[in-house]
Amino acid sequence: xxxxxxxxxxxxxxxxxxxxxxxxxxxxxxxxxxxxxxxxxxxxxxxxxxxxxxxxxxxxxxxxxxxxxxxxxxxxxxxxxxxxxxxxxxxxxxxxxxxxxxxxxxxxxxxxxxxxxxxxxxxxxxxxxxxxxxxxxxxxxxxxxxxxxxxxxxxxxxxxxxxxxxxxxxxxxxxxxxxxxxxxxxxxxxxxxxxxxxxxxxxxxxxxxxxxxxxxxxxxxxxxxxxxxxxxxxxxxxxxxxxxxxxxxxxxxxxxxxxxxxxxxxxxxxxxxxxxxxxxxxxxxxxxxxxxxxxxxxxxxxxxxxxxxxxxxxxxxx
Amino acid sequence: xxxxxxxxxxxxxxxxxxxxxxxxxxxxxxxxxxxxxxxxxxxxxxxxxxxxxxxxxxxxxxxxxxxxxxxxxxxxxxxxxxxxxxxxxxxxxxxxxxxxxxxxxxxxxxxxxxxxxxxxxxxxxxxxxxxxxxxxxxxxxxxxxxxxxxxxxxxxxxxxxxxxxxxxxxxxxxxxxxxxxxxxxxxxxxxxxxxxxxxxxxxxxxxxxxxxxxxxxxxxxxxxxxxxxxxxxxxxxxxxxxxxxxxxxxxxxxxxxxxxxxxxxxxxxxxxxxxxxxxxxxxxxxxxxxxxxxxxxxxxxxxxxxxxxxxxxxxxxxxxxxxxxxxxxxxxxxxxxxxxxxxxxxxxxxxxxxxxxxxxxxxxxxxxxxxxxxxxxxxxxxxxxxxxxxxxxxxxxxxxxxxxxxxxxxxxxxxxxxxxxxxxxxxxxxxxxxxxxxxxxxxxxxxxxxxxxxxxxxxxxxxxxxxxxxxxxxxxxxxxxxxxxxxxxxxxxxxxxxxxxxxxxxxxxxxxxxxxxxxxxxxxxxxxxxxxxxxxxxxxxxxxxxxxxxxxxxxxxxxxxxxxxxxxxxxxxxxxxxxxxxxxxxxxxxxxxxxxxxxxxxxxxxxxxxxxxxxxxxxxxxxxxx
Numbered sequence: 001x002x003x004x005x006x007x008x009x010x011x012x013x014x015x016x017x018x019x020x021x022x023x024x025x026x027x028x029x030x031x032x033x034x035x036x037x038x039x040x041x042x043x044x045x046x047x048x049x050x051x052x053x054x055x056x057x058x059x060x061x062x063x064x065x066x067x068x069x070x071x072x073x074x075x076x077x078x079x080x081x082x083x084x085x086x087x088x089x090x091x092x093x094x095x096x097x098x099x100x101x102x103x104x105x106x107x108x109x110x111x112x113x114x115x116x117x118x119x120x121x122x123x124x125x126x127x128x129x130x131x132x133x134x135x136x137x138x139x140x141x142x143x144x145x146x147x148x149x150x151x152x153x154x155x156x157x158x159x160x161x162x163x164x165x166x167x168x169x170x171x172x173x174x175x176x177x178x179x180x181x182x183x184x185x186x187x188x189x190x191x192x193x194x195x196x197x198x199x200x201x202x203x204x205x206x207x208x209x210x211x212x213x214x215x216x217x218x219x220x221x222x223x224x225x226x227x228x229x230x231x232x233x234x235x236x237x238x239x240x241x242x243x244x245x246x247x248x249x250x251x252x253x254x255x256x257x258x259x260x261x262x263x264x265x266x267x268x269x270x271x272x273x274x275x276x277x278x279x280x281x282x283x284x285x286x287x288x289x290x291x292x293x294x295x296x297x298x299x300x301x302x303x304x305x306x307x308x309x310x311x312x313x314x315x316x317x318x
Numbered sequence: 319x320x321x322x323x324x325x326x327x328x329x330x331x332x333x334x335x336x337x338x339x340x341x342x343x344x345x346x347x348x349x350x351x352x353x354x355x356x357x358x359x360x361x362x363x364x365x366x367x368x369x370x371x372x373x374x375x376x377x378x379x380x381x382x383x384x385x386x387x388x389x390x391x392x393x394x395x396x397x398x399x400x401x402x403x404x405x406x407x408x409x410x411x412x413x414x415x416x417x418x419x420x421x422x423x424x425x426x427x428x429x430x431x432x433x434x435x436x437x438x439x440x441x442x443x444x445x446x447x448x449x450x451x452x453x454x455x456x457x458x459x460x461x462x463x464x465x466x467x468x469x470x471x472x473x474x475x476x477x478x479x480x481x482x483x484x485x486x487x488x489x490x491x492x493x494x495x496x497x498x499x500x501x502x503x504x505x506x507x508x509x510x511x512x513x514x515x516x517x518x519x520x521x522x523x524x525x526x527x528x529x530x531x532x533x534x535x536x537x538x539x540x541x542x543x544x545x546x547x548x549x550x551x552x553x554x555x556x557x558x559x560x561x562x563x564x565x566x567x568x569x570x571x572x573x574x575x576x577x578x579x580x581x582x583x584x585x586x587x588x589x590x591x592x593x594x595x596x597x598x599x600x601x602x603x604x605x606x607x608x609x610x611x612x613x614x615x616x617x618x619x620x621x622x623x624x625x626x627x628x629x630x631x632x633x634x635x636x637x638x639x640x641x642x643x644x645x646x647x648x649x650x651x652x653x654x655x656x657x658x659x660x661x662x663x664x665x666x667x668x669x670x671x672x673x674x675x676x677x678x679x680x681x682x683x684x685x686x687x688x689x690x691x692x693x694x695x696x697x698x699x700x701x702x703x704x705x706x707x708x709x710x711x712x713x714x715x716x717x718x719x720x721x722x723x724x725x726x727x728x729x730x731x732x733x734x735x736x737x738x739x740x741x742x743x744x745x746x747x748x749x750x751x752x753x754x755x756x757x758x759x760x761x762x763x764x765x766x767x768x769x770x771x772x773x774x775x776x777x778x779x780x781x782x783x784x785x786x787x788x789x790x791x792x793x794x795x796x797x798x799x800x801x802x803x804x805x806x807x808x809x810x811x812x813x814x815x816x817x818x819x820x821x822x823x824x825x826x827x828x829x830x831x832x833x834x835x836x837x838x839x840x841x842x843x844x845x846x847x848x849x850x851x852x853x854x855x856x857x858x859x860x861x862x863x864x865x866x867x868x869x870x871x872x873x874x875x876x877x878x879x880x881x882x883x884x885x886x887x888x889x890x891x892x893x894x895x896x897x898x899x900x901x902x903x904x905x906x907x908x909x910x911x912x913x914x915x916x917x918x919x920x921x922x923x924x925x926x927x928x929x930x931x932x933x934x935x936x937x938x939x940x941x942x943x944x
Contacts, residue, residue, distance in 0.1 A: 003785075052759075104592065120759045126750030129457065133885065140883035147875040155868055189818050192880055192891045196825060199876025203829070203869040207836070210865045238839040241785070242832040245778045249828030252774030253821055258766040260449075261821050268825065 003240070009233045013225045016285035023282050027170050030177020037180045042187035045134050047093040047127035049102045056116035058084040067109050073102075082259030086120070093127050137191050144195055145169070148202050156209055157297060159290040164205040167283035171201045171274045178270050179263075189264040197271030200246075204239065204279035209287070211235050216294045224292060228284050236280075243276050319852050320919040322912055330912050333803065333904075340806035343432035343443040349383060350402035351429035352409060353569045354422050355391035363390055363422070367413070374412030380405050384434075395429050402426060426587070427569035444809050447816035447890060450764050452757030453586040454594055458559075458747040460579045465551035465745030466496045466544060473519065473539075474498045475645045480518055486510050489532065493644075498522070502533045511535060521547075548579070551744035554651070556581055558743050559598065566594060581747070587757070595749070604650035607642045608684070609692035609708055615641040632696060634705040635730075642694045642705070647684055651744075652677030658731040661723050667731035668723040678718030686714040695722065698746065706734055767820030774824050775801070778831055786838045788928035789914070793834035796910035800830050803901040808894065816890035826898030829873070833906030837862040838929060845932045851924040859911050866907060874899050 043050040053064075064087050065078040073091050081088035091102055103122045110117040145165055152161035172194055179186050211231035219227065250272060254265035354371060356363050368387050371394065375382055382405070383395040394409070396402045406424055413422045428451075430443045448455050474493045477500070481488055488511065489501045502508040508526065512535065515524050521543035527534045539547065556573055559581065563571045572584035588594050609615075610629040617623030618631060618641050625631045629641050657670045673681055684693075694708040707722055726734070779797065782790035804823065808815060841858030849857065877899060880892035918924055 118756075119754070120756040122752070122754045124749070124752040126459070126748075128459075129751050136883040136885065140879045143879040143883065144876045147879065148872050151872060151875060188884075188887050189821070189891065192818060192884065192888045195876050195880050196822075196891075196895065199873035200829060202872040202876075203832070206869040206872055207865050210868060214861075234843065235839075238835050241839070242829075242835045245781060245831045245835070246825070246828035248777040248781070249770075249774035249824045252777060253770040253824050256766055256769035256773055257821065258762065260763060260817055261766070261770065264818070264821055 003237060006233055006236070009226070009229045010236075012229050012232050012280060013285060013288060016281065016288065019281040020285055023170060023278070026177075027173060030174045030180075033177050033180040034173070037183065039176065039180050039186040040183045042185050042190075043090060043123060043130075044125055044188045045130045045186075047125050047130040049091040049093070050121075050123040051089040051091075051103055051106060051119065052081060052121040053087050053089065053107075053110060053117050054120050055085045055087070055114060055118075059087045061087060063113060064089070064110065067113050068106055071105055071109055082262075086259070093125075133188065140191075140195060141172075141198075144198050148198075152202075152206070152209075156213065157292070159292050159296065160205075160209050160287055163283045163286035163290060164202055164209070166286055167205055167278040168198050168201045170282055171271055171278050172198055174274050175267050175270050179267070184263055184266065187263060189261070190267045193264045193267035193271065197268060197275065201271065201275040201278060204243075204275050205283040207235055207238065208232060208279055208284055212284075212287070212292070213297050216297050220294075224288060224294075228288055232280055232284060239276055239280070243272055247272050319856050320915045322915045322919070326908075327912060327916075330909055333909075334799070337799075337803045337806040339436070339439060340441045340809050341802050343430055343436050343441050344805060344809060346431040346433075346443070348428040348443075349431045350396050350399045351427045352394040352396070352402060352406045353391055353425045353427040353429075354394070354409060354413065355425075356422060363387070363392055367422075368392055370412060371409055374408050375405060377412075378404065378408035380408060393427065393429050395431075423564050423567045425567040425569040428587075442809060442812065444805070444815040445812055446760075446764070447814045447819070448584055448586060448753070448760070449755055449817045449887075450760050450767070450815065451586050452755050452760035453584060454588045454755075455585075455751075455753040456583040456595075456598060456749055457576070457751035458555075458581045458583065458598070459750045460552055460555055460581065461746045461748065462548045462551065462579050463496075465548060466539060467493075468745070469547050470496045470498060470539060471644070472646055472649075473522065473537075477519065477537075478645070480514055481511060484510070484514055486514065496539055498537045500535045500537070501529070502535065505533050508533045508535055552579065552581070554744040555747060559583060562598060580750075595752075598749070604653070605646050605696045605698065605703075606648040607644075607646055607694050607696060608688065609694050610641045610643050611691055630703075632694070632703050632705050634708065640694055640705045640708050642696065642708075647693075648673070648677055648680060652680070656735045658728070658735040659721075661721070664723070666723050667726045667728045668721050669726070669731050669735045671720040671722065673718040673720065675718075678716070681718065681720065682714060682716045685711050689713060763817045767817055771801075771820060771824045771827070775827055778828065782831065782834070785930055787930050788917070789834075789838050789841070789930070792910050792913045792917075793831065793838065793906075795913060796834060796905045797827060797831060799909050800898075800902050800905035801827060803905060804894070804898050807897050807901065813893055814890065815894075816887060818887045818891035819894040822891045822894035822898065826895060826902060830898065830902030830906055832869070833862070833866045833902060834910060836865055837907070837910070841927070841929055842932055845927070845929070846934055851927045852918070855914060855918060855927065859907070859914075863907060866903065870899050870903050 053059075059080070061078050061080060065076065068076045068078060068089060068091075075092050077088075077090040079088050080086065089106065091106070103119070103124070107117070107119055148168075149161040149165050152164055175194055175197065176186070178184070179190070184190075208231055211234060212227055215222070215227045215231050219230070222230065247269070250265050250268045253261050254269060257265055354363060354367065365387065368385065371392055372385055375385070375394070380401055381397065382401075383397055385392065385394050394405055396405055403426075406426060410424045413424065430437075432441070432443065470493055474491055477498065478491055481491075481500075486507055487503070488507070489503055490499075492499045492501075500511060502511065512524060512526075515522060515535075515537065519537070521539055522537040523540050524535050524537045527536060552575060556575060559573050563573065563583070563585065566585070566588070568585045568588055570586060572582065572586075574582045576582045583598065585594055610626060612626060614623055614626040615629055618625045618629075619639050621639070625641055628645075629643050631639055631641050634640055652674050653671060656672070659668050659670050660666065661668050689711055692708050692710050695706045696703045697706050698704075707726065709722055722734075775797070779794040782793045782797075784790065786793065801823070804826070808819075813819075837858055840862045841854050844854035844857050845851065874896060877892055877896040880888055881896060884892050918927060
C-alpha cells in the first residue's frame with residue numbers, strides 16, 4: 001500500500017504567507033478567547049471541593065442542584081459527568097468549613113432525596129495548593145520552552161530554535177483557546193497533555209528541520225525555498241502516518257478511557273491535529289522568514305562532514 | 319552489511335528475558351489476603367507469631383493458599399473474599415485476646431498471586447495508585463509557626479528555672495510569638511544572665527535593648543535551630559500519624575514527607591473516610607499544666623477579675639472556665655501509653671497513663687510540691703485549647719503511672735486514651751488536599767486504561783502490518799517489546815501506576831511507532847531512488863537514527879520538565895512518559911534492526927524486501943515488493 005504518490009515537490013512555501021495569515025488569525029482568536037472567557041480551571045487549581053456522585057438511574061441534575069443550593073453553598077456547579085447517572089458537584093472553598101463537613105453535608109442531603117446516591121470520588125484542594133500548582137505549571141512550561149530552545153540552538157541554529165518554539169507555543173495557545181472557548185475543564189492531566197503536545201510537536205518540527213539540514217548538504221544548487229519544499233514533501237508521508245498512528249492511540253483513549261481521561265485525550269487530539277499543520281506551515285515558514293541559509297548549518301558541520309565516509313560531497317565547498 | 323555481531327543479540331535476548339521476568343508478576347493478578355503487623359514498637363512479628371497464625375487458621379478449618387512472613391508482617395493469601403473475612407476473624411480471636419489493647423494489627427489486603435520463585439527474584443507487580451484501587455489521599459500541612467512558638471514557650475519556662483537556680487533576679491519573662499523578652503533592673507544582672515544564655519541556651523540568640531528604666535534582653539531562636547525544630551516537628555508528626563493510622567488497621571498505608579512542611583497520607587482500600595479523617599484530623603497536642611490557684615485567678619474563674627499575668631483562661635468541656643499557668647509541665651511527647659480503665663474503688667471510668675523516664679521525674683517533682691492542688695490536662699486542636707480534665711493531685715505520684723479520673727463517661731475515657739496513646743503532634747496540622755476514590759471507580763479505571771492501551775495498540779499494529787507488510791510486522795513486534803520493557807521497568811522501579819500513567823503508556827506507544835515509520839519511510843525512499851535492498855536497509859536505519867535521536871531528546875526535555883515540576887497525577891504521567899521514550903529508542907531502533915538483520919542480513923543476493931509498495935515517480939509504475 002502506498003498513500004502518497006507525489007511526483008514533484010509540493011510548493012508549500014508559495015502559500016506560506018496565506019497560511020501564516022490563517023494561523024495568525026486562529027492564534028489571535030485563541031488569545032482573545034483566553035482573555036475574554038478565561039480557562040475553566042479545575043478544582044486542583046482553584047481550590048474547593050469536588051464530589052462525584054452516582055445514581056442507580058439517570059440523575060436529575062436540576063434536583064441535585066436544588067438540593068445542594070438549599071444547603072446554602074454559594075456558587076455551586078452541578079453537571080453530568082461521563083454517563084447520565086454520574087453527577088459532578090463543585091463547591092468553592094469556604095473559610096472555616098472543612099471539606100469533610102462539606103462533603104458529608106452534601107451527601108446526607110442527596111441521600112435524603114434519593115437513597116441510591118452513592119459517593120464515587122471526592123476531592124478537596126486548599127487554595128494555597130492550587131496557587132502552587134499554577135506556579136509549577138508555568139515553571140514547567142518555561143523549562144520546556146527554554147530547554148528545547150537551547151537544545152535546538154546547539155543541534156541546529158538559533159533561527160530554527162526560534163521558529164520551532166513559536167510554532168509550538170502556537171499549538172499550545174490554540175489548545176488552551178479551545179478549552180477557553182468551549183469552557184472545557186482545564187485540569188492537571190490537561191496541563192500534562194499540553195506539555196506533552198509541546199514536546200511532541202517539537203518532535204515534528206525537528207524531523208522537518210533535520211531534513212532541511214540534510215538537503216542543504218546534499219542539493220547544493222537549490223535555493224532555500226526549494227530545499228524547504230523538498231524537505232516537507234519527502235517527509236510528508238512519515239508526518240501523516242506517524243500522526244495517524246498517534247491519533248489512533250489518542251482516539252482509543254478518547255473512546256475507551258472514560259470520563260477521567262476525556263479532556264486529557266481531547267487536548268492531545270487538538271494538539272496532534274494542529275501539530276502537523278504548525279510544523280509544516282508555521283515552523284518551516286518562520287524559519288524561512290528568519291532567512292535560514294546553507295551557511296548557517298554548513299559551517300557548524302564541516303568537521304562532521306569530513307568524518308562521514310558516505311557523503312559524496314565530503315570536503316566540497318560552494 | 320546488515321549483520322549484528324553476536325553480542326548485540328545477546329543484549330537483546332538478555333533484555334527480553336529480564337523484561338519478561340519482571341513484567342510477569344503483573345499478569346498473575348491479586349488474591350485476597352489478611353495482613354498481620356505489629357501495633358506497638360515492642361511487639362515483634364516473628365516465626366512464633368507465624369506459628370500462632372497457622373494454628374489459628376487450622377483450628378478454624380480455613381484452607382489457606384499461602385502463609386508467609388514478609389519482613390515485619392505476615393501475609394495470609396486466601397482463595398476468595400469469603401475465606402478472607404473468616405480468616406481475619408479467626409486470627410483476630412487468636413492473636414488479640416484483649417481488643418482494647420491490641421498488640422497486632424490485622425488488616426484485609428490484596429497480595430500478588432505471583433509464585434514464590436518470582437518473588438524471590440524481587441519481581442513484584444507495579445504498585446497501583448489510588449485512582450486504580452480506590453482509597454483516600456490526604457495532604458496535610460504542618461503549622462510550623464505554631465511549632466516554633468511552642469518551643470519558645472518551653473524555652474522560656476526553662477529559662478525561668480535556670481535564672482532562679484543561678485539566683486539571677488529578673489523583673490519578668492515574657493514571650494511574644496517566637497521571641498522571649500527578659501527584663502532586668504540593672505546592666506550587671508543582664509550581663510550575668512547573658513552568660514547563662516550562652517552556656518545553657520545555645521538555641522537562642524540574644525540582643526540587648528533598653529526600655530525606659532528597664533534593661534531588656536530579647537532572645538529569639540537561631541535560624542539553624544529553627545530549622546532543626548521544624549524538622550523534628552515534621553518527623554514527630556509523621557510518627558504520630560503512623561500510630562494513629564495503625565489504629566485504623568490499614569494495610570500498606572503511605573505516609574510520606576513532601577517538601578518542608580507537608581505530609582502525604584494515602585490509605586488504599588479505606589472506605590470509611592469519615593473515620594479516617596476523624597482520626598487523622600484530630601490535630602491534637604497534649605499539654606499538662608498547673609491550675610493557677612491564686613486569689614486573682616479564682617476571681618477570674620468566677621468572671622469578676624482579670625486573668626493574672628503568666629496565666630491563661632481555658633474552658634473545660636462542661637464550659638466551666640479554668641485558669642491555668644502558661645508554663646508547660648509535660649507534653650504528649652513524654653507519654654508512652656494511655657489506656658481506658660475503671661477505678662478499683664469508685665468504679666468511675668479512668669484513663670491510665672504511662673510516662674517515660676523524663677516525664678516520670680518531672681511528674682514526681684511536680685506532684686510532690688503540689689499535693690492538694692489541681693493539675694490540668696489540655697488538648698489543643700487547631701490552635702484552640704480545651705481542658706480535658708483538671709483533677710486534684712491526691713499524693714505524690716512516682717513510678718510514671720498516672721490515673722486520671724473524674725467526670726468522664728466510658729466513651730470519653732476511650733476517646734481520650736486513644737488520642738493520648740496515638741501520641742501528640744508536635745505542631746498542629748491541617749488537611750489541605752483530599753481525594754477519595756471509590757473501589758468500583760478504581761476497578762473501572764483499570765479496565766478503561768487497559769482498553770485504551772489494548773485497542774490503540776491493536777489499531778496501530780494492524781495498520782503497520784498492512785502498510786509496511788513484513789517491516790510492519792517487525793515494527794509491531796518492536797512495539798510489543800517496547801510495552802514489555804516499559805512494564806518491566808515500571809515494576810522493577812516499583813513505580814506507582816496511575817490512570818494518567820496508563821494514558822502516558824498509550825501515548826508513548828503511539829509516539830514510539832514514529833521511529834519505525836521514519837525508518838521504514840526512509841528505506842522506501844532509498845529503494846525508490848534505486849538503492850539495492852541491503853544498502854537501502856542500511857542507509858534507512860543510519861539516516862533515520864539522527865532524526866529519531868533529535869526528536870526523542872526534545873520530547874524527553876518536555877517529559878523531564880513534567881517530572882520536575884509536576885505533582886500527583888502529572889508526575890505519574892511524566893514517569894511513564896520519560897521511561898517510555900527511552901525504551902522506545904531502544905526497541906524502535908536497536909531491537910527492530912536486530913529482527914530485520916536476522917531476517918534479511920544473511921541473504922547475500924537480496925532482490926527485494928517486503929516493505930509494501932514502492933512507487934517511482936519517473937516511470938509512473940510501481941514495483942510490487944516481493
